[in-house]
Amino acid sequence: MRNPAAMPKLGIGIVWWPELDPLCRPSEGLVQAIEAEPETFWKPGAASAARYMSPLAAAIRHLPQPKLLHGVGAPFGGPQAQSDAHRATLAADIAALRPAWISDHLSFDRFEPDPGHPVFTGFFLPPAQSASGVAQAAAHIRHRRETTGLPVAFENAVSYLPPAPGEMPDGEFAAAVAQAADCGILLDLHNVLCNERNGRQSVRDFCNSIPLDRVWEIHVAGGAAERGFWLDAHSGLVEPALMDIVAEIVPRLPSLGAITFEIVPECVNAIGLPAIANMLGQLNDIWVTHASASRGNGPLRHRPACLPGIEPAVWRHAVGAAVTGQRIPDLPPDLAAWMAGSEAALALYKSLSQEGRASSLVTATPRTIRLLLRTHGEMPVRALLAKFWHKAGPAYTAAGEGLAFLDYVATADLPTPGLSGETAADRARLEFMAG
Numbered sequence: 001m002r003n004p005a006a007m008p009k010l011g012i013g014i015v016w017w018p019e020l021d022p023l024c025r026p027s028e029g030l031v032q033a034i035e036a037e038p039e040t041f042w043k044p045g046a047a048s049a050a051r052y053m054s055p056l057a058a059a060i061r062h063l064p065q066p067k068l069l070h071g072v073g074a075p076f077g078g079p080q081a082q083s084d085a086h087r088a089t090l091a092a093d094i095a096a097l098r099p100a101w102i103s104d105h106l107s108f109d110r111f112e113p114d115p116g117h118p119v120f121t122g123f124f125l126p127p128a129q130s131a132s133g134v135a136q137a138a139a140h141i142r143h144r145r146e147t148t149g150l151p152v153a154f155e156n157a158v159s160y161l162p163p164a165p166g167e168m169p170d171g172e173f174a175a176a177v178a179q180a181a182d183c184g185i186l187l188d189l190h191n192v193l194c195n196e197r198n199g200r201q202s203v204r205d206f207c208n209s210i211p212l213d214r215v216w217e218i219h220v221a222g223g224a225a226e227r228g229f230w231l232d233a234h235s236g237l238v239e240p241a242l243m244d245i246v247a248e249i250v251p252r253l254p255s256l257g258a259i260t261f262e263i264v265p266e267c268v269n270a271i272g273l274p275a276i277a278n279m280l281g282q283l284n285d286i287w288v289t290h291a292s293a294s295r296g297n298g299p300l301r302h303r304p305a306c307l308p309g310i311e312p313a314v315w316r317h318a319v320g321a322a323v324t325g326q327r328i329p330d331l332p333p334d335l336a337a338w339m340a341g342s343e344a345a346l347a348l349y350k351s352l353s354q355e356g357r358a359s360s361l362v363t364a365t366p367r368t369i370r371l372l373l374r375t376h377g378e379m380p381v382r383a384l385l386a387k388f389w390h391k392a393g394p395a396y397t398a399a400g401e402g403l404a405f406l407d408y409v410a411t412a413d414l415p416t417p418g419l420s421g422e423t424a425a426d427r428a429r430l431e432f433m434a435g
Contacts, residue, residue: 007151007216008100009290010066012283013260019268023277024063030280033258034065038093039073039086044399044430051088057096067097068217068258070186071104076140076154076177077127078108079313080118087147094148100257101151101216103186104144106137106177111320112313113329121320122353122394126159128315129173136312138180145183153184153216156206158191158232160198160345161319165334170201171209184216184255189245190232190262194223197230198345203245215253220246220283221262227348234264236271237279243286251289259283310335322346323353325390357394357401358385364402364430367422368409375416384414399430406430 011032014020024031041059042052060067071090074082082090094102107124127133137154145152156174163169168176170192178185187210189203196202201209220243222236238246238261250256261280263271310332318339321328323346331339339346362369372381388408395401406423 007255007257008066009256010068010100010258011287012280013068013217013258014280015070015260015262016060016063017265017268018059019265020263020273020276021063023273023280024065026064028277030277030284032065033068033260034060034063035068035070035258035260036060036097037072038069038090039071042073042089042397044397051085051092054089054093056093060097067099068260069093069097069099069102070155070260071102074144075105075107075109075124076137076144077106077133077157078110078140079112079136079316080110081140081143082147091148094150099150101153101184102144102148103153103155103184103217105157106154106174107157108316108320111316113317113321113326119320119324119326120394121323122357123323123349124157125316125319125323125349126157126161128310128312129164129168129170130310130312130315131168131176133312133315134168134173134176134180137177138183141177141181141183151184151216152181153186154178154181155186155188155219156191158188158194159200160194160229160231160348161342162199162338162345163201164338169205169209170195171206174206175210178211178214183214185210185214186217186219187215187249187253188219188221188232189249190219190221190223190238190242193242193245194230194232207249212249212252213254216255216257218246218250218253218256218259219262220259227344227351229345229348231352234262235267236263237275238283243282246283247286247289250286251292253290256290259287319346319349323349324393325350326393353394354385354389357389360398360401361385361405364398365405365423365426368406368419368426371418371422372409372414372416376414380414384409384412387412402426402430 013033013035014024014031015035024034036056038056041056042054044052074086105124108127109121109124110118112118141152141154192203192206220238221234222238224231224233224235317329318331388405392404395404406427409423
């Protein structure tokens with residue numbers, strides 16, 4: 001691991017969207033680091049292209065602050081390594097932006113019901129917190145570090161699932177991955193708070209379990225209540241309870257390089273830039289206290305707990321199938337009983353996955369969706385989407401999702417005057433984006 005003293009002390013960061021750009025001007029003095037989620041900007045390249053097209057560097061070139069890259073397309077908790085196209089595009093963004101470190105999620109977004117045929121889940125899901133899960137995630141992190149030549153950190157997962165029988169506690173799992181991979185931790189404190197509120201490990205126990213000298217970055221965000229769960233929705237300001245947690249832990253983090261705020265762009269206008277600016281000012285006040293950080297807790301011993309007889313592939317198949325509406329495989333009795341008791345959480349994940357897919361379609365096929373809603377109304381369109389989701393698994397990109405939907409709409413029994421013209425226009429747009 002990089003010497004903690006050598007980690008750059010950047011300050012307060014923000015996950016960048018155009019809506020937040022006014023707050024990022026150096027003259028404001030609020031934001032000292034710009035973080036971006038590269039895959040959200042990527043567009044499919046031509047069929048012969050070896051990588052995606054990325055406008056990210058051009059989009060944030062005007063901002064002089066140091067940059068960080070936080071991946072959302074190749075998480076560390078799944079079975080697949082990066083695709084060649086993903087690796088090449090990320091390398092190009094790294095070369096253009098020269099981030100101090102990069103990060104990705106300790107989650108999975110694909111499973112393989114049949115060998116060699118991965119299914120995209122459309123949403124990040126928590127990995128199996130077992131010894132095998134530690135080894136698999138650590139291998140992915142080490143490979144990312146070797147292929148990029150940069151320090152790598154993982155973000156601890158949010159989980160709406162109840163604890164599974166025999167699994168490692170959340171903090172012990174994160175600590176074991178960090179130590180096995182010899183990497184940094186992106187401590188998402190809102191994720192930990194969500195987990196506590198949804199019946200998992202407490203914030204205090206989690207933070208006391210991880211090696212604090214490996215925490216390079218903190219993420220903070222606002223959440224929302226839904227179906228009896230507290231969601232990591234990135235929909236608002238940092239609440240006072242979370243701000244207190246940040247203030248308490250920052251002086252304990254000797255390697256801390258940034259505290260980064262996340263909010264989805266569609267919520268910026270409702271919250272307002274002045275309110276966000278005021279909150280960033282509070283985070284700047286807390287950042288000053290990082291200078292007093294001591295070494296933090298040292299290495300911890302971890303029991304090699306795991307789901308009895310359950311390997312990560314079995315876990316991913318069971319959870320992934322439940323979320324995507326596929327047949328759940330035969331499971332050992334303990335896991336089958338746990339799945340039955342987790343119906344509310346699995347249904348929430350299924351809804352979140354579908355809402356994410358619907359949002360992708362609004363972006364990728366706006367004319368088709370607009371015509372369908374105008375002609376038939378919301379409920380018939382939602383029924384059409386439900387049939388599409390049952391027939392086709394989620395695609396990796398919004399463009400891929402859009403093209404699959406346009407193919408489906410062409411065969412659907414929902415007569416809509418003018419539909420062929422709108423689908424053709426959306427298809428031409430997607431194919432033009434692909435070069």
